[in-house]
Amino acid sequence: MTSIPPRISPPKRILMGPGPSDVEASVLAALAAPTVGHLDGVFLKVMDELQQMLRAVFRTQNRLTLAVSGTGSAGMETCVANLIEPGDTMLVCVNGVFGGRMADVAARCGAQVVKLERPFGDIFTPEEIEAALKEHRPKALGIVQAETSTGAHQAMPDIARLAREHETLVVMDCVTSLAGMPVEIDEWGIDAAYSGTQKCLSCPPGLSPVTFSDRAVAALDARQKKVQSWYLDLQMVKDYWGSNRAYHHTAPINMNYALHEALRLTLIEGLEVRWARHQHHHRALAAGLEALGLGYAVPATHRLPMLNAVKIPDGIDDATIRRQLLEKFGLEIGGGLGPMKGKVWRIGLMGATCTATNVLICLAALEQVLLANGLKVPAGAGVAAANAFYATPAA
Amino acid sequence: MTSIPPRISPPKRILMGPGPSDVEASVLAALAAPTVGHLDGVFLKVMDELQQMLRAVFRTQNRLTLAVSGTGSAGMETCVANLIEPGDTMLVCVNGVFGGRMADVAARCGAQVVKLERPFGDIFTPEEIEAALKEHRPKALGIVQAETSTGAHQAMPDIARLAREHETLVVMDCVTSLAGMPVEIDEWGIDAAYSGTQKCLSCPPGLSPVTFSDRAVAALDARQKKVQSWYLDLQMVKDYWGSNRAYHHTAPINMNYALHEALRLTLIEGLEVRWARHQHHHRALAAGLEALGLGYAVPATHRLPMLNAVKIPDGIDDATIRRQLLEKFGLEIGGGLGPMKGKVWRIGLMGATCTATNVLICLAALEQVLLANGLKVPAGAGVAAANAFYATPAA
Numbered sequence: 001m002t003s004i005p006p007r008i009s010p011p012k013r014i015l016m017g018p019g020p021s022d023v024e025a026s027v028l029a030a031l032a033a034p035t036v037g038h039l040d041g042v043f044l045k046v047m048d049e050l051q052q053m054l055r056a057v058f059r060t061q062n063r064l065t066l067a068v069s070g071t072g073s074a075g076m077e078t079c080v081a082n083l084i085e086p087g088d089t090m091l092v093c094v095n096g097v098f099g100g101r102m103a104d105v106a107a108r109c110g111a112q113v114v115k116l117e118r119p120f121g122d123i124f125t126p127e128e129i130e131a132a133l134k135e136h137r138p139k140a141l142g143i144v145q146a147e148t149s150t151g152a153h154q155a156m157p158d159i160a161r162l163a164r165e166h167e168t169l170v171v172m173d174c175v176t177s178l179a180g181m182p183v184e185i186d187e188w189g190i191d192a193a194y195s196g197t198q199k200c201l202s203c204p205p206g207l208s209p210v211t212f213s214d215r216a217v218a219a220l221d222a223r224q225k226k227v228q229s230w231y232l233d234l235q236m237v238k239d240y241w242g243s244n245r246a247y248h249h250t251a252p253i254n255m256n257y258a259l260h261e262a263l264r265l266t267l268i269e270g271l272e273v274r275w276a277r278h279q280h281h282h283r284a285l286a287a288g289l290e291a292l293g294l295g296y297a298v299p300a301t302h303r304l305p306m307l308n309a310v311k312i313p314d315g316i317d318d319a320t321i322r323r324q325l326l327e328k329f330g331l332e333i334g335g336g337l338g339p340m341k342g343k344v345w346r347i348g349l350m351g352a353t354c355t356a357t358n359v360l361i362c363l364a365a366l367e368q369v370l371l372a373n374g375l376k377v378p379a380g381a382g383v384a385a386a387n388a389f390y391a392t393p394a395a
Numbered sequence: 396m397t398s399i400p401p402r403i404s405p406p407k408r409i410l411m412g413p414g415p416s417d418v419e420a421s422v423l424a425a426l427a428a429p430t431v432g433h434l435d436g437v438f439l440k441v442m443d444e445l446q447q448m449l450r451a452v453f454r455t456q457n458r459l460t461l462a463v464s465g466t467g468s469a470g471m472e473t474c475v476a477n478l479i480e481p482g483d484t485m486l487v488c489v490n491g492v493f494g495g496r497m498a499d500v501a502a503r504c505g506a507q508v509v510k511l512e513r514p515f516g517d518i519f520t521p522e523e524i525e526a527a528l529k530e531h532r533p534k535a536l537g538i539v540q541a542e543t544s545t546g547a548h549q550a551m552p553d554i555a556r557l558a559r560e561h562e563t564l565v566v567m568d569c570v571t572s573l574a575g576m577p578v579e580i581d582e583w584g585i586d587a588a589y590s591g592t593q594k595c596l597s598c599p600p601g602l603s604p605v606t607f608s609d610r611a612v613a614a615l616d617a618r619q620k621k622v623q624s625w626y627l628d629l630q631m632v633k634d635y636w637g638s639n640r641a642y643h644h645t646a647p648i649n650m651n652y653a654l655h656e657a658l659r660l661t662l663i664e665g666l667e668v669r670w671a672r673h674q675h676h677h678r679a680l681a682a683g684l685e686a687l688g689l690g691y692a693v694p695a696t697h698r699l700p701m702l703n704a705v706k707i708p709d710g711i712d713d714a715t716i717r718r719q720l721l722e723k724f725g726l727e728i729g730g731g732l733g734p735m736k737g738k739v740w741r742i743g744l745m746g747a748t749c750t751a752t753n754v755l756i757c758l759a760a761l762e763q764v765l766l767a768n769g770l771k772v773p774a775g776a777g778v779a780a781a782n783a784f785y786a787t788p789a790a
Contacts, residue, residue: 004662005419005444010437012429021649023430026402031649032427034407035418035599037727049400062481069601070465073644074626105625198520198645204430206464206601206647226564228623231469247732249468250593251603253415254426255650260403267399332432337642 009310013326013364016362017334018307019146019176020198020205022348023262027203030261031254038250046260053263056210057178057201058193064212066241067259068232068363069252072175075194075208077105077230079171082212082220083140086110091138091168093154094130095122096147097337098173106142112144114138120339121150121298121309126158132149133166138221139166140169140191146177148199149337151346152298153181153311160188169216177200178209178348179266180278180306191216192362196300197255200278200306202351203262206226226260278305281354284386288363292370292377292383295368297344306346306354318342320375324369331365359386388395407722409748412729413543413702414571415593415600420658422598425453426649426658433645441655442636442646448658449604452573452596452666453588455580459607461636462654463589463627464647467570470589470603472500473627474566476589476672477607477615478535481505486533486563488519488549491542492732493568500524501537504623511532515702515734516545516693520693521553528561533587541572543594545751546704546730547693548576557581564611569593569627573604574661575673575745576700586611592650593700595673597746598657601650657746661748673700678721679781680742683758686780687765687772701741701749703734708770713737719764726760 007180015022036042047066054065068078077123080102084090090111092103095118098231106113114136124143133141141163163170169191174183180200185193191213196203212234213221220234227233231249239246266274282305286296289310297309312318319336322345325331334346347362363382370377410417431437442461463473469531479485485506487498498691501508509531513519519538522602528536536558540549551567558565566585568580578590586608593600607615607629615629622628626644634641660697661669677700680693684705691703707713716741720726742757758768758777765772769787 005448005655007659008425008428008441008652010428010652010750013431013435015430015432017432019645020430020432025561028427028429028649030403032423033403035410035415035593036405036408037410037412037415037729038600040408040721040727046403046405050752053400070469070626071644071647074465077624077626082644101625107780108621108623108625189715196645198430198648204448204647204649205433205645206650207630224600226503228503229472230496231472232626250414250591250600252466252599252647253593254423254599254653255601255647257403257405258649264399264402271790326435334432388490 012332014331014358014361015360016346016348016353017332018346019196019350021202021348022352023204024265024352026265027258028243028262031204031258033254033257035253038253039245039247043253044245046256050256050260050263051214051241053267055291056267057263058185058211059182059187060211062185062211062213064217064234064238066210066237067256068208068210069249070208071205072194072196072208073101074232075210076102076173077229078210079138079194080105080142080194082227082233083169083216084109084111085223085225087112089114089136089138090130090140090142091136091308092142093124095124095150096120096144097149097151098144098147102142102173109151111367121152123152123154123302126162128163129159131377133162133168140170140171142171146174146304146307148176149340150297150383151304151307153302153304157188160190160202162188169219176304176307180281181275185211197259199261200351203258206252207259226238255287278349279395281349281356281359282308284356285349285359285362287389288359288382289387290362290365291381292367304352306348308349309344310347311344316370316373316375321369321373329361329365331362356390406725409726409753409756411743411748411753412727413741414591414741416743417747418597419600419660419747421655421660422656423576423656426599427651428649428652430648433648434640434642438648440642441651445651445655445658446636448662449463452658453578453606454582455606457580457606457608459629459633461632462651464644465603466600467589467603468496470605471497471568472624473629474587474589475500475502475537477622477629478564478566478611479506480618480620481506482530484509484533485535485537486511486527486531487537490517490519490547490765491515491539492544493539493542497537497568498596515699516547518549518697521557524554525557528557528563530541533563533564537566539568541569541699541702542703543571544735545692546699546702548697548699552583555585559584565616571699571702574669576670582605582767592654592657595746596657596661598653599649601724602654605766623774638679644765666756673744673749676701676744676751676754679751679784680757681745682776682784683754683781686776687758687762691740692735694698701743701745703744704739705742706739711765711768715768716764720760724733724760726757751753751785
């Protein structure tokens with residue numbers, strides 16, 4: 001260590017990658033509010049209100065609904081580690097990076113993992129899941145509603161119903177979907193779900209909203225062995241969030257402030273309005289991207305509105321385009337993950353990022369850098385198509 | 396959910412509990428800086444500088460030095476879960492809540508846990524640790540340098556030397572000590588250490604600085620089984636913090652900004668100066684507390700400067716005093732943990748909290764509320780004793 005680095009001064013980006021998304025000024029202000037103690041009555045009230053608002057956003061009455069003190073992957077591990085004991089069978093649907101991650105987590109928890117696999121970008125049919133439930137009789141089914149690596153949307157109601165019929169607990173990844181499209185924990189009958197703060201909630205990363213149904217809590221209570229993670233053990237974590245207020249670990253106070261404000265903004269807008277906003281600007285962006293000749297990695301039948309994975313045209317270098325967008329416009333889009341690395345861009349329209357302004361600047365900037373890199377795109381076509389969509393009365 | 400709660404407006408407290416401590420304005424400002432992507436070059440530079448500064452604060456050259464994306468207990472679990480495989484023997488020294496926690500974590504990782512126990516407030520002798528090392532030949536020794544539940548300081552150099560002689564890895568808890576008193580990872584030969592951000596670094600809670608020696612990395616590399624926690628698996632986490640920049644999880648961007656600033660302030664002050672500041676104000680506070688008739692829970696020979704555990708006088712109600720201090724003065728002190736609940740107060744002097752102003756207001760406010768609750772304390776004696784200490788030339 002020869003010298004002390006200068007104070008940071010990060011630039012203001014337009015965050016159109018797979019998360020984090022843009023953060024509203026009032027959320028950053030809440031993040032910087034004075035730190036109080038983790039057992040201070042002021043903070044305990046923040047926790048109570050957070051739980052209420054998380055229940056509203058998850059559309060659930062589940063008592064065990066809280067923010068895990070880690071990012072989305074910690075939420076995934078919380079759900080799996082609390083429900084799985086060594087030797088339990090877990091059926092995990094893998095059609096992208098995050099399904100694959102859940103299978104890895106389950107194996108580390110000692111599960112007999114049965115993977116149901118589909119190529120990246122595909123989704124599963126209720127029939128094939130039912131067949132696997134019949135064959136393997138798993139304790140839990142792990143499935144990703146919104147696969148952040150591919151932009152594919154897995155419809156959940158039929159699958160959750162089948163799982164309940166087979167007395168299998170449903171663990172759902174809604175990291176990218178929550179607050180950007182319908183997530184109906186109680187109506188669908190989801191047993192455990194986890195999300196992240198830095199996607200459609202537009203809060204900085206650092207916490208993972210999690211909810212457990214009564215059925216999942218009963219499974220937790222019936223465990224023979226302790227949860228293998230002390231930090232993520234919900235039996236203890238819920239005693240801190242519940243009326244006991246038993247000290248477990250020191251919660252990330254200021255991150256919880258920020259999530260409180262992000263949830264407030266979400267509920268003030270209204271969930272249905274927010275879901276419709278995501279769908280609306282997604283359609284405008286999709287019209288523009290297709291007019292520029294960029295094709296989606298998944299068919300229109302199961303595209304996520306907030307995560308648009310488009311194929312990189314032949315002859316165009318992934319990293320060059322992303323770097324130029326960042327340098328010239330402060331605009332971040334995401335690259336591909338796993339087998340899609342170098343093959344797709346992931347363009348996010350999440351939470352505060354999801355605006356007409358960002359749709360238009362993204363299309364205009366993409367056009368400029370693609371042209372500059374020798375791709376013959378029809379000049380002005382992207383913006384024109386988006387504007388045509390916005391001008392349509394039905395839009 | 397009937398209504399949306401109002402925006403939070405937490406009060407400015409004087410945080411003299413066991414953490415979180417007071418946070419400097421520039422650290423809160425860094426926390427609220429614009430969020431950028433977790434693979435943005437701007438953030439990767441922040442991570443590099445964080446690692447450099449953490450090495451300086453830990454006094455180590457260890458390459459594997461980073462901030463785990465969770466609070467101090469996640470750091471504890473990271474150290475234990477990465478070093479222990481099922482069946483390994485781990486010797487854990489338990490003389491407080493956090494030693495007990497480490498034993499629990501180790502058992503959940505499948506360790507054969509051997510507990511060396513001492514009453515709360517006591518410390519261990521090198522001789523008894525050597526005897527246990529000889530008898531049990533553990534793979535790892537877990538020990539708490541600064542026991543936050545009792546205020547006891549465990550001297551480490553001899554113990555670490557003995558552990559190395561017996562080819563045992565030393566895992567050290569320095570959650571409360573780091574940046575407030577000497578922590579010498581390389582000089583002492585500590586193999587794995589973890590801390591928290593909300594103690595003497597005076598950053599809000601949410602991250603856990605961790606460092607692994609080459610010997611610990613070799614043990615990690617030699618594992619037969621995967622680390623049981625995916626989220627805390629350092630084999631993957633270090634590929635994100637290292638030159639590969641391989642995506643693992645989305646780091647808590649803004650929390651890392653805040654830690655960057657807190658480390659800068661620490662190094663600008665200078666570690667030795669900071670350690671001396673903690674010792675100085677601790678002595679003033681101790682003089683004052685003793686003049687008020689409040690006795691320490693641990694003898695002067697092994698007291699922590701930043702965590703002053705004092706016995707609650709007979710006939711005085713723990714919670715009443717703490718509530719009155721909070722309500723009248725915005726002053727937080729901590730209660731006891733575990734068997735010390737209701738028996739001690741824990742008065743923190745950590746990082747930005749550790750000032751003459753806070754020493755004096757704490758003594759003056761304590762005097763007022765103790766008198767108001769019927770305890771005959773010598774009026775003015777606490778402040779007078781502290782001021783006498785401050786007036787001493789040698790002080």
